[in-house]
Amino acid sequence: MNVLSARGVRKSYAANEVVSGVDLRVASGECFGLLGPNGAGKTTTLKLCLGLIRPNAGEIELLGEPVPRRAREARTRVGVVPQSDNLDPDFTVAENLLVYGRYFGTAAGTIEARIPALLGFAGLAGRADSRINTLSGGMKRRLTLARALVNDPQLVFMDEPTTGLDPQARHLIWERLRRLTQEGKTLVLTTHFMEEAERLCHRLAILDNGRIIAEGSPRALIAQHIESQVVEVHGAGFEAWMERAKAICPRVERAGDTVYCYAEDAEPVLQSLAGQSELAYLHRPASLEDVFLKLTGRDLRD
Amino acid sequence: MSLRWVAVWRRNMLVWRRLMAASVLTNLADPLIMLFGLGYGLGALLPSVEGMPYIAFFAAGSLCTATMYTASFESMFSGFSRMHGQKTWDAILYAPLVIDDIVAGEVMWAASKAWLTGSTILAVIVVFGFAASPLVLLTLPAAFLVGLAFSSIGLVMTVLARNWDFFSFYMTLVMTPMMMISGVFFPAEQLPQPLFAVAQALPLYHGVELVRPVIAGRLPEQPLLHVLVLLGYAAAGYSLAIYFARRRFSE
Numbered sequence: 001m002n003v004l005s006a007r008g009v010r011k012s013y014a015a016n017e018v019v020s021g022v023d024l025r026v027a028s029g030e031c032f033g034l035l036g037p038n039g040a041g042k043t044t045t046l047k048l049c050l051g052l053i054r055p056n057a058g059e060i061e062l063l064g065e066p067v068p069r070r071a072r073e074a075r076t077r078v079g080v081v082p083q084s085d086n087l088d089p090d091f092t093v094a095e096n097l098l099v100y101g102r103y104f105g106t107a108a109g110t111i112e113a114r115i116p117a118l119l120g121f122a123g124l125a126g127r128a129d130s131r132i133n134t135l136s137g138g139m140k141r142r143l144t145l146a147r148a149l150v151n152d153p154q155l156v157f158m159d160e161p162t163t164g165l166d167p168q169a170r171h172l173i174w175e176r177l178r179r180l181t182q183e184g185k186t187l188v189l190t191t192h193f194m195e196e197a198e199r200l201c202h203r204l205a206i207l208d209n210g211r212i213i214a215e216g217s218p219r220a221l222i223a224q225h226i227e228s229q230v231v232e233v234h235g236a237g238f239e240a241w242m243e244r245a246k247a248i249c250p251r252v253e254r255a256g257d258t259v260y261c262y263a264e265d266a267e268p269v270l271q272s273l274a275g276q277s278e279l280a281y282l283h284r285p286a287s288l289e290d291v292f293l294k295l296t297g298r299d300l301r302d
Numbered sequence: 303m304s305l306r307w308v309a310v311w312r313r314n315m316l317v318w319r320r321l322m323a324a325s326v327l328t329n330l331a332d333p334l335i336m337l338f339g340l341g342y343g344l345g346a347l348l349p350s351v352e353g354m355p356y357i358a359f360f361a362a363g364s365l366c367t368a369t370m371y372t373a374s375f376e377s378m379f380s381g382f383s384r385m386h387g388q389k390t391w392d393a394i395l396y397a398p399l400v401i402d403d404i405v406a407g408e409v410m411w412a413a414s415k416a417w418l419t420g421s422t423i424l425a426v427i428v429v430f431g432f433a434a435s436p437l438v439l440l441t442l443p444a445a446f447l448v449g450l451a452f453s454s455i456g457l458v459m460t461v462l463a464r465n466w467d468f469f470s471f472y473m474t475l476v477m478t479p480m481m482m483i484s485g486v487f488f489p490a491e492q493l494p495q496p497l498f499a500v501a502q503a504l505p506l507y508h509g510v511e512l513v514r515p516v517i518a519g520r521l522p523e524q525p526l527l528h529v530l531v532l533l534g535y536a537a538a539g540y541s542l543a544i545y546f547a548r549r550r551f552s553e
Binding site for chain 1: 306309310312313316317320388389390392393394395396397398399400551552553
């Protein structure tokens with residue numbers, strides 16, 4: 001069963017089309033990732049799915065409700081973790097949850113009964129009365145996640161949930177998100193951390209220039225779009241070596257002073273590197289990041 | 303219209319309760335200093351105005367002006383901070399609320415806070431014996447109407463604003479001159495006719511025209527007209543605020 005579907009969705013601002021015909025299907029219980037470089041249209045797509053902005057064309061259905069027409073009804077069963085924290089700085093940790101729960105029309109008693117569990121989930125037990133400005137970045141993110149769960153949603157949207165966090169904080173968020181999927185919640189997240197997408201997402205779509213250019217499970221995307229082995233080479237004389245590598249490796253790319261060799265069998269490349277003491281290299285299996293860079297290019301997006 | 307806006311009102315109320323002492327003090331200190339300073343100071347030089355001591359005359363203007371300022375500051379500066387700085391509105395919009403609910407909640411909240419300012423000044427007026435009869439209690443609904451009109455107009459400014467400076471124009475070019483010609487400090491009738499005509503088109507004048515007679519112990523001569531003008535400003539401001547808020551948030 002699909003909890004979210006979008007068909008042919010388009011959104012323009014003035015002459016600039018930000019979302020150019022996006023199709024999405026998210027099944028119940030899955031963790032779905034929306035990947036893309038900055039400005040690809042990820043956040044706009046999320047806002048369209050939530051019914052916060054009107055599409056110029058296309059159809060969206062969220063939890064069985066047509067969006068944006070009945071977005072309000074759909075949002076009663078949806079949680080949102082936005083890209084930048086917008087916790088209420090005037091309130092304590094617990095008050096943030098209480099006030100937010102009231103927006104869903106939930107009775108104060110019901111929310112208060114849920115607060116200890118939510119704080120426990122967020123690793124903020126004992127911080128109920130803390131002010132927001134005393135929390136670390138990771139704590140704020142976890143509180144924002146707890147806030148998104150205050151209405152016990154079926155589906156949680158997360159816009160770059162771990163951007164700006166240190167590795168410890170990021171791993172803790174990942175662990176919590178996995179727990180949510182184990183509880184049967186559906187997650188839709190945007191990210192540009194490939195490691196995050198590879199670890200968490202059952203399925204993902206790569207968005208570029210407002211279009212979905214690839215879709216599938218992380219493994220399937222790697223298998224479908226890229227050679228299985230990568231050898232990264234850098235060091236003095238790499239340019240001369242690169243010319244020779246082109247003959248023995250099906251795909252060779254250069255980014256700055258590093259050469260990337262993609263091949264199903266890396267053995268010939270490794271042999272040619274043997275004895276080249278001035279060249280340093282790293283041999284690794286292909287990752288989602290390689291797929292992403294292949295499909296969206298290595299140019300900077302700002 | 304749904305009642306979802308009540309949650310927005312309650313959110314602002316909870317913040318206000320935290321900072322109540324400071325908030326009440328700052329909202330009241332200014333108008334009360336003006337009321338007693340000008341009322342007794344300037345009043346000592348004046349025999350009586352429209353048949354009442356100057357301080358009693360000025361009390362109505364002072365009450366309405368203070369109500370106007372509370373409504374405007376809350377809907378503009380505090381509202382802009384919630385909308386723009388803290389992104390509180392964005393967070394609320396993820397819940398099953400739409401921008402119309404937020405506009406309604408903000409307008410009602412600023413009007414409530416303004417009403418509290420007006421009511422507290424009313425209490426001072428009564429305690430100091432400037433009120434002639436229990437009719438003065440009609441000031442309570444009148445102050446709410448004044449608050450509603452200026453909250454709605456203020457919120458239009460807020461949803462149009464790109465930065466804080468935007469509000470200075472409205473305050474300097476609209477509110478200050480309005481205060482001068484609306485019969486706050488002296489009877490508006492003594493203005494040159496064109497200015498008096500402008501005053502009669504403005505909400506503050508009609509607020510003062512409602513409140514001054516009831517402090518003096520009589521009913522306003524044209525209560526319906528004053529109420530309708532204030533309601534008209536409130537309705538027009540509210541509709542415009544919703545229109546521009548939708549444009550800002552839902553496009």
